[in-house]
Amino acid sequence: MDRERIKAKIREMATNPKGVRFDELENLLDKHIRPLFPNYSHHGNPHHAFTVGNQTFNIAKPHIGCVKKPYVVKFLDAMAMVSLYDPDSE
Secondary structure, eight states, X not given: OOHHHHHHHHHHHHHOGGGOBHHHHHHIIIIIIGGGOTTOEEEOSSEEEEEETTEEEXXXXXXXXXXXXXXXXXXXXHHHHTTSOOGGGO
């Protein structure tokens, strides 16, 4: 997935932050964003810590359903700091 498609997927998540599933977020980070950042890190269970660039954020894996909105907001803030998301473009 190229950088523009990654940005589009992040914008899509931003439009419905209550509807983001953990596996969708983890897949985007581990398979598509990871190659863009040599210092990428992902560890933890059930609270997963991700480092992208110099931004570290946590996401709690829900037992069922979608990730809670505050965790999605942290993800979006981190993506804005590494120039993969522009909240003003909404």
